[in-house]
Amino acid sequence: MREIELRSGRRGQANPNATIYGKTPQRRRAPARAPVSLTPRPIAEPMPPSPQPRFLPAGDTALVVEFGDRVDRTLSGLVLALARRLEEAAIPGLVEMVPTFRSLMVHYDPLQLGEAQLKGRVAPLLDGLEAAESAGRRWRIPACYDASLGLDLTDVAERTGLSVAEVARRHSGALHHIYMMGFLPGLPYLGGLPPEFELPRRENPRIKVPSGAIAVAMSMTVVYPLESPGGWHILARTPAPLWDMRRNPPALLAAGDTVTFEPVSLREYEALLAQAAAGELRLSPEPAPREQRA
Amino acid sequence: MTAALRVVAPGLMTTLQDLGRPGYQRLGVPISGALDHVSLRAANLLAGNPPGMGALEIFYQGPTLAVETDSARIAVAGGQTPIDILSPDGSAVRRLGAWESARLLRGQTLKIGALAGSAIAYLAVEGGFAIAPVMGSQSTLTRGGIGGLQGRALREGDMLPLRQPAAAEREEAMLPPLDLAPPPRIRIVLGPQDDHFTPAGLRTLLESPYTISRASDRMGMRLEGPVLEHSPKGANIVSDGTAPGSIQVPGNGLPIVLLADRQTTGGYPKIATVISADLPTLGRMAPGAKLSFSTVDVAAAESAARRLAADIAAMAGQIAPARRGLSIDHAKLMAENLISGTVDAREGT
Numbered sequence: 001m002r003e004i005e006l007r008s009g010r011r012g013q014a015n016p017n018a019t020i021y022g023k024t025p026q027r028r029r030a031p032a033r034a035p036v037s038l039t040p041r042p043i044a045e046p047m048p049p050s051p052q053p054r055f056l057p058a059g060d061t062a063l064v065v066e067f068g069d070r071v072d073r074t075l076s077g078l079v080l081a082l083a084r085r086l087e088e089a090a091i092p093g094l095v096e097m098v099p100t101f102r103s104l105m106v107h108y109d110p111l112q113l114g115e116a117q118l119k120g121r122v123a124p125l126l127d128g129l130e131a132a133e134s135a136g137r138r139w140r141i142p143a144c145y146d147a148s149l150g151l152d153l154t155d156v157a158e159r160t161g162l163s164v165a166e167v168a169r170r171h172s173g174a175l176h177h178i179y180m181m182g183f184l185p186g187l188p189y190l191g192g193l194p195p196e197f198e199l200p201r202r203e204n205p206r207i208k209v210p211s212g213a214i215a216v217a218m219s220m221t222v223v224y225p226l227e228s229p230g231g232w233h234i235l236a237r238t239p240a241p242l243w244d245m246r247r248n249p250p251a252l253l254a255a256g257d258t259v260t261f262e263p264v265s266l267r268e269y270e271a272l273l274a275q276a277a278a279g280e281l282r283l284s285p286e287p288a289p290r291e292q293r294a
Numbered sequence: 295m296t297a298a299l300r301v302v303a304p305g306l307m308t309t310l311q312d313l314g315r316p317g318y319q320r321l322g323v324p325i326s327g328a329l330d331h332v333s334l335r336a337a338n339l340l341a342g343n344p345p346g347m348g349a350l351e352i353f354y355q356g357p358t359l360a361v362e363t364d365s366a367r368i369a370v371a372g373g374q375t376p377i378d379i380l381s382p383d384g385s386a387v388r389r390l391g392a393w394e395s396a397r398l399l400r401g402q403t404l405k406i407g408a409l410a411g412s413a414i415a416y417l418a419v420e421g422g423f424a425i426a427p428v429m430g431s432q433s434t435l436t437r438g439g440i441g442g443l444q445g446r447a448l449r450e451g452d453m454l455p456l457r458q459p460a461a462a463e464r465e466e467a468m469l470p471p472l473d474l475a476p477p478p479r480i481r482i483v484l485g486p487q488d489d490h491f492t493p494a495g496l497r498t499l500l501e502s503p504y505t506i507s508r509a510s511d512r513m514g515m516r517l518e519g520p521v522l523e524h525s526p527k528g529a530n531i532v533s534d535g536t537a538p539g540s541i542q543v544p545g546n547g548l549p550i551v552l553l554a555d556r557q558t559t560g561g562y563p564k565i566a567t568v569i570s571a572d573l574p575t576l577g578r579m580a581p582g583a584k585l586s587f588s589t590v591d592v593a594a595a596e597s598a599a600r601r602l603a604a605d606i607a608a609m610a611g612q613i614a615p616a617r618r619g620l621s622i623d624h625a626k627l628m629a630e631n632l633i634s635g636t637v638d639a640r641e642g643t
Contacts, residue, residue: 056486059567060595062537064486071532098319098535100559105535107319110570110599115592181322182533182559185438189533189559225322226438245428245440251321 051078051129055119060110063118066103071191071219075102076179077131080256085125099255100180136256137285141238143172143214143261144269149237156233160196170194171235172261176221178253186225186243186251190259193219205231212237239272240283297363297459301452305357310442312348315431319558326433326554329577330414333372337418339613340369340395340467348432349418356406357448361398367461369395372415378405394468394616397461412474413580421458435555468616476575479588482566483595487531490563495523499565500587508581512555521547533561539568571598
C-alpha cells in the first residue's frame with residue numbers, strides 16, 4: 001500500500017523524500033516502508049512524477065491537488081486519472097473539477113463538504129493512481145496556414161529560419177495533446193509544440209485575435225474559439241467551430257484529446273467556413289489506432 | 295403582445311444574472327452570476343420569486359424601464375437606491391426605496407438613479423424574465439456572448455420579455471435593509487501560490503490599504519497600492535485553476551481579485567483567496583473604495599460561510615408587509631441595526 005501524505009494547513013511543509021517537486025527530484029526510491037529516513041537521498045536522474053500530490057487551499061470553495069509544476073504528459077495523465085476517480089466517487093458537495101497541466105482544481109460547496117473531509121475522500125483515491133493513458137479522442141482539425149490568416153506566420157518563419165511552408169508542415173504534422181481547457185469557453189491548451197517554435201509571448205498583445213486563430217507561445221499551441229485579446233503568435237486559422245452553442249456539449253474538444261492539424265488552402269478554408277456558419281461542418285474524432293487498444 | 299419591460303435607458307452596465315452556471319468550468323466556461331448574491335436573493339424574495347431567479351444586475355447607474363404589460367411587480371435590493379415611478383406623461387407617481395416591492399401599471403416607467411451605499415443593486419420582477427437559460431443559467435457572460443439578453447448588457451430599445459403578464463394580487467413586501475457597510479478587513483486564506491512571494495511581499499498584502507481601480511470589471515477587481523514582491527520563483531506559473539476570489543499577482547506586482555466572470559485557469563501566481571463569505575461584500579464595493587486584508591484559516595472561512603448561509607435563510611422570515619403610504623426610514627433602520635452584519639454564502643452552487 002502506498003503511503004499517502006496529507007498535509008493540513010496551507011502550504012505543505014513537504015517531506016522532501018515524499019514528493020518530486022519541480023526541479024528538486026528528491027524522492028525516496030522504494031515504495032513506502034516505514035520508518036522513512038528524512039535525509040534526502042541523492043539520485044542520479046530525475047524520477048518520474050510522484051502520485052503523491054500536495055493539497056493547496058484556494059479559499060473555502062476550492063482545493064488544488066497539485067502533482068507538479070511542469071508541462072508534462074505524465075503529470076497530466078495523473079491529473080486526468082484522479083479526475084476520473086473522483087467523478088466515479090460522486091462525492092456529495094463536490095461541485096466540479098477542472099483538470100489543468102499539473103493539478104486538479106476541485107470546486108466544492110463548503111456548506112456540504114469541509115476541506116478536511118474532502119482531503120479525506122481524495123487521499124484513498126490516490127492509492128495506486130497511474131497516469132491515464134490517452135483515452136481521449138483523436139482529432140484532425142482543418143487549418144489554413146496562409147499568411148493572410150496566419151498573421152504571424154512570416155514573422156515566425158523569419159525568427160526560426162524556416163520557410164513558411166516548413167513552419168506549416170512541422171506545426172500541422174506534430175501530435176498535439178490537450179492538457180487543459182481554459183481562459184475562454186472551449187479554448188484548448190495543446191502541448192507537443194516542436195521545440196523550434198518555442199517563443200515568448202508577443203511584446204504587444206493584440207486587442208483582437210480573430211476566432212479560429214491557431215497561435216503558439218512558449219511550448220504550447222492554443223486555438224481561440226471566440227474573438228479575444230491575445231498575445232500569442234498566430235500561425236493559422238481553423239474554420240472549425242470549437243465552441244458552438246447548438247452543440248451539446250458546446251465545446252468540440254476536451255482535456256485528454258489529441259489533435260493534428262490538416263492544412264487546407266485558402267479556398268478550402270472559405271468553403272469550410274461557410275459550411276460551419278450554416279452549422280453543417282461536423283467534425284468527428286478518428287477511431288483509436290490499434291496499438292492503443294492493445 | 296408579449297409582456298415586457300422596454301429599456302428606455304440601459305444604465306451603465308446592466309446585465310441579467312442569477313446564481314451562475316457552475317458545471318462547465320472544465321470546458322473553460324466561467325461561472326458568472328451575481329457579484330452580490332445576497333442582494334440578488336433579497337430582491338427575489340421581495341418580488342415573490344425563488345431566491346436564485348435571474349434579475350437585472352445594476353452597476354453604479356441604474357436603467358430606466360417602461361412597463362409594456364398590464365402590470366408588473368418589481369423590487370430593488372442593494373444600497374439606498376432611490377427609485378422613481380413615473381406616469382406615461384413623465385410626471386412622478388411616487389418615489390420608492392430599495393428593499394420594498396411595488397406594482398407598476400402599463401405605461402408607467404421605472405427610473406433608477408445613481409446607486410448609493412453600494413456599487414451593485416438587483417432589480418427582480420415577479421415571475422422572472424422569459425429568457426431561456428443557457429447551460430442551466432440566465433447569467434450573462436459578455437466576454438463569451440453567453441446567456442442573458444443576447445449575451446450582452448442592456449441597450450436602449452431592448453425588450454425584456456416577462457413570464458407573468460400581470461402582478462399577482464397581494465400586499466407589497468418590505469425587508470429591513472441589509473447592513474452593507476464593508477467589514478474593516480476582507481478575509482483571505484493564503485495560497486495556493488503564496489510561496490511565489492517574499493515574506494516582505496506577504497507582509498505588504500496584509501499591512502497595506504488598497505484602492506479599487508476603475509479598470510475593474512465583473513472578471514476581476516484590480517487593486518492599486520504597494521507592489522507585492524515576488525520571490526525568485528517569479529510571476530509566471532504553469533497555468534492552473536482559479537477559484538472565485540483568487541488574488542492573482544502578475545509581474546507588475548499589483549493584485550487582481552478574480553470575480554464572477556473570472557477565467558477558469560490562469561498563469562499568474564495566486565497569493566491568496568478571498569473567503570466565500572466576503573465575496574458579495576467585495577462585489578458591492580465601488581471603484582475608488584479602499585480595502586485591506588486579514589488572513590484566516592480554511593476552518594474559519596468555512597464557519598463564516600455557515601453563518602452567512604444562516605443569515606440568508608433568516609432573511610425570508612424578515613419579509614414584512616409594506617405599509618402603504620409609509621415610506622421606510624432606511625437610515626433609522628440601519629442605525630437601529632435591525633439586521634445583523636454581512637449576510638452571505640455560496641448556497642446553491
